[in-house]
Amino acid sequence: MFSTASFPRCGHCGYNLTAAQSNRCPECGLLFIEAGVIVPDRVRERSKLKVWMIALFIMLLGPAMIGGAMTLHYRAQAAAAQARAAAARAAAQAQVAQAQATAQFLQQTLSTPARRSSVP
Numbered sequence: 001m002f003s004t005a006s007f008p009r010c011g012h013c014g015y016n017l018t019a020a021q022s023n024r025c026p027e028c029g030l031l032f033i034e035a036g037v038i039v040p041d042r043v044r045e046r047s048k049l050k051v052w053m054i055a056l057f058i059m060l061l062g063p064a065m066i067g068g069a070m071t072l073h074y075r076a077q078a079a080a081a082q083a084r085a086a087a088a089r090a091a092a093q094a095q096v097a098q099a100q101a102t103a104q105f106l107q108q109t110l111s112t113p114a115r116r117s118s119v120p
Contacts (some may be wrong), residue, residue: 004039004111006045007040008037008038008039008040009037009038010025010027010028010030010032010035010036010037010038010039011032011035011036011037012024012028012030012034012036013027013035014038015027015028017063019061027043037053
């Protein structure tokens with residue numbers, strides 16, 4: 001999981017100095033002040049970890065978020081279709097009521113006897 005580059009190493013031979021208990025390299029015997037110590041770049045490792053975490057987040061949650069958005073879209077379309085159907089039913093009921101009122105008016109008009117005017 002970890003590469004040898006993620007641990008402090010001897011600048012001369014590259015030996016892993018994680019468990020070193022003196023100021024000399026256990027492998028080559030040089031003093032650390034002479035050979036130097038190569039310290040891992042933790043900032044670069046953390047940025048790589050962040051990139052992998054973001055990629056994992058997108059891979060795992062991306063499809064779920066897309067599916068959720070599609071579900072909301074289809075629900076909105078269904079609600080709009082139901083609203084259009086309700087408006088069409090209301091318009092049809094209004095037309096039926098208008099036709100019934102017209103028929104009732106005509107029936108009342110035709111059932112009353114016509115008045116004759118007394119004009120000579």
